[in-house]
Amino acid sequence: MLKVENVVCRYGRIEVLHGVSLEVGAGEIVSLIGSNGAGKTTLMRVISGILPMTGGRIVFDDEEIDRLPAHLRVVRGIAQVPEARQVFAPLSVNDNLLLGGFRRRAADVPRELDRVYALFPALAEKRGIAAGNLSGGQQQMLAMGRALMSGPRLLLLDEPSMGLAPVLVDQILDTVVALRKAGVTVLLVEQNVNAALAIADRAYVIETGRIVLSGPSATLADDPRVREAYLGL
């Protein structure tokens, strides 16, 4: 479904992705793991079209989307839950979700809204509250709900468990598994490597802008390099 080929990206003169390639097949959960500053967020932003790339190709559904502006990639079915949630703080929960459906046909929005509120009942109680006043966990749910409002086929999740209590982390990851069952393909960036490998089919390890390892999650979880560097074993 998604094919990233030799993507190069730089901030000014500093190159941070040195030719990254990865693939996500329809219906998969694929994890991308790597330490701080490895380039995970940069890659997610390149896939969404927020950051321009200086080399390589991105193919989605067999079509090159390199030149497609960010807002049209959403129309194609790519949604992202960005790092640090990035909710529209002064706007209400309900408005945040409506904006998530910005590119949907108006007729589809109410049904999707009901579905998101059913998935995250805690949000339903807070419809009218400014998103900035929600707790961290609720903001994370809101960021996910907002991404789901676009009806994505590929969901990019950038560290959805960051800064959350363990109970909430489980809840968020359970939701990811449920979404996959519902037909959404997921590319997941996680610091919580244990949990990420537990729910993913396959994973890639990125280090300083290069993919250094990849394979089925179970294989990676047993790999001595992964165990030492990311699982602290």
Place this chain on the structure above:
Amino acid sequence: MPEFLQFAFSGLTVGAIYALVALGFTLIYNASGVINFAQGEFVMLGGMVTVFAHAAGLPLPLAALTALVTAVVIGLALYRFAIEPARGASAVSLIIITIGASILLRGATSIVFDKNFHSLPPYAGSAPWIVGGAALLPQSLIVLGGAAAIVVALWYFLTRTLTGKALLATAANRLAARLVGINTNAVVGLSFAVSAAIGALGGILMTPITFTSYDSGTLLALKGFAAAMLGGMGNPLGAVVGGLVVGLLEAFSAGYISSSYKDAVAFLVILGVLFLMPQGLFGRGGVERV
């Protein structure tokens, strides 16, 4: 007392116009981080184009509509040909670009039209009502009512329509706005169009009271900027309150001290805000922009 009321009436009337200019600053600043010093030119264009279109034989409503459309087209052109190509430039460069644009607009207006002062007949009679011993012109009520209607329409647009919410979302978090599929460049263009429309409407409302000429936008921009600063740059409510306060301060200092200080009030407000409360009256602390 009648004197006080008289100053208050005239202060609120000009204050309503400053409030509209300040709202124009606010909208564009929120959507793009740009402080658009050409904002006063939209007001000037609203007045001047109405005057000349009317003089050319168009009925007043049509002349006003022509002025509105002209200002919106120029606002969009300003964005498309001056601001967008400079994307990523520093705030200072962008401000200089808008100042350059305002000089260009002034020059073009003086060539296309002329350098004289113009006015329009009041839209509803010129006989003042006497309220508490002070004279209240019907046109003043039209200015106040018109400005209030514009504020309500803008509020409705921003909080009740998806497009308006997209503008607020872009102001709140541009990255997230792009990720939900908002074309943020188009939103910034829209903010220029709406600001131009608001400015032009202000010019159309005030011209029967205040005279207009090719260079009347300069002081208006200064005063609207003072109002926006006073209210807290980026806050629409603050812009409205700030506009009314600057108008009242100006009218009272002109009335009780000397009319030669009138235009200095805006400078004093800007300096006072900068030194004493950089966030303004309704400022939201430390707005970060990328």
